[in-house]
Amino acid sequence: MFKRSGVWAVGAVVGVSALYWLFAAPKVIDTPIPSAAENIERGEYLLHAGGCISCHEGEGAPGLSGGMALVSDFGTFYAPNITPDESTGIGRWKSRDFLLALKHGRTSNGSFYFPAFPYRAYSGMTDQDVLDIAAYLLAQEPVTHEVPEHETPPWLSRWLMAGWNRLADMSGSAPALNTEDPQVLRGAYLARSLGHCGECHTPRNALGIPQLSHEFAGATMGESHADEIDAEGLASWGKEDFAFFLLLGMKPDGEFIGGEMESVIEHNTSMLTDQDRDALAAFFKFPR
Ligand code: HEC
Numbered sequence: 650m651f652k653r654s655g656v657w658a659v660g661a662v663v664g665v666s667a668l669y670w671l672f673a674a675p676k677v678i679d680t681p682i683p684s685a686a687e688n689i690e691r692g693e694y695l696l697h698a699g700g701c702i703s704c705h706e707g708e709g710a711p712g713l714s715g716g717m718a719l720v721s722d723f724g725t726f727y728a729p730n731i732t733p734d735e736s737t738g739i740g741r742w743k744s745r746d747f748l749l750a751l752k753h754g755r756t757s758n759g760s761f762y763f764p765a766f767p768y769r770a771y772s773g774m775t776d777q778d779v780l781d782i783a784a785y786l787l788a789q790e791p792v793t794h795e796v797p798e799h800e801t802p803p804w805l806s807r808w809l810m811a812g813w814n815r816l817a818d819m820s821g822s823a824p825a826l827n828t829e830d831p832q833v834l835r836g837a838y839l840a841r842s843l844g845h846c847g848e849c850h851t852p853r854n855a856l857g858i859p860q861l862s863h864e865f866a867g868a869t870m871g872e873s874h875a876d877e878i879d880a881e882g883l884a885s886w887g888k889e890d891f892a893f894f895l896l897l898g899m900k901p902d903g904e905f906i907g908g909e910m911e912s913v914i915e916h917n918t919s920m921l922t923d924q925d926r927d928a929l930a931a932f933f934k935f936p937r
């Protein structure tokens with residue numbers, strides 16, 4: 650009798666710990682969202698560097714009011730309205746909501762976002778950068794715009810993302826950069842944490858988890874192929890070629906880029922300072 654209840658007790662502890670490990674809400678700071686002009690201006694720059702516009706631009710509606718269909722191997726996801734509209738957007742959001750969403754893929758009521766929203770890349774952002782983006786978003790005109798529901802297979806529930814996130818945590822990390830060079834490190838931050846270049850350029854496994862040990866080795870999603878852009882793939886590109894490409898979308902052979910990369914150039918890399926484009930070039934050409 651005693652033995653059996655002991656087994657149950659151990660089982661219950663293991664079970665509760667596993668549930669906690671999967672579902673516990675991450676701790677984030679709770680401070681007021683800044684509203685100074687300088688934070689809003691920084692936020693606007695970071696919004697470009699984060700490539701947010703490529704997905705959240707309003708579909709037939711102004712501003713970042715969402716509605717764009719993002720087709721993936723796991724269904725069609727619609728980017729939400731991230732204007733400060735109180736009913737259809739994020740007008741009621743506090744710093745906690747932004748930090749949980751962007752850095753952890755979690756909603757403030759404990760649920761999970763789907764990784765069609767590249768929160769795993771954004772998890773490397775500093776809290777300050779997230780809050781400056783929030784400052785910018787909340788300073789925009791609210792737009793009332795209801796976006797369609799996601800079209801996903803019936804088995805794909807938000808709760809499954811608890812397990813997916815843990816598997817992704819365990820599936821390895823990107824190669825370490827053995828350097829203190831601030832330019833290379835800034836480039837790494839822009840590429841990995843903001844520009845989420847790996848979301849398209851890093852191959853994924855059958856569960857859709859990016860294989861970071863093959864970071865930037867090229868990947869195919871649906872009909873679109875994103876080239877290999879690691880040191881090998883870019884062997885024939887000089888740093889200047891790369892920085893020039895990020896500004897204009899023209900490759901060293903004089904051809905202009907098409908596909909999804911066009912939007913990355915238009916809304917993200919062409920909007921950066923020369924210094925940041927040079928930093929990206931320094932990072933991608935850095936031997937790893
Ligand atoms: C690749 C497309 C994509 C990019 C890039 C992207 N998002 Fe999103 N975002 C989404 C999708 C899809 C969702 C909804 C996910 C879900 O419903 O689980 C979302 C959700 C959100 C939400 C939650 C909104 C809500 O109502 O719950 C916020 C806030 C947000 N994104 C802000 C941003 C910001 C800021 C950036 C840039 C730093 C960004 N997103 C970049 C696709 C994207």
Ligand code: HEC
Pocket residue numbers: 700839840844845846847848849850873874875876877878882894900906907908909910913917918929
């Ligand atoms: C939304 C998906 C997506 C994102 C995000 C993305 N790319 Fe791309 N990229 C592509 C696709 C698709 C192509 C191929 C386009 C074509 O040839 O039609 C491409 C092509 C390229 C090329 C050309 C390579 C060659 O050999 O021709 C470079 C360089 C590149 N991307 C760099 C980047 C960098 C740097 C980032 C991050 C700032 C980035 N990409 C983010 C999808 C993406």
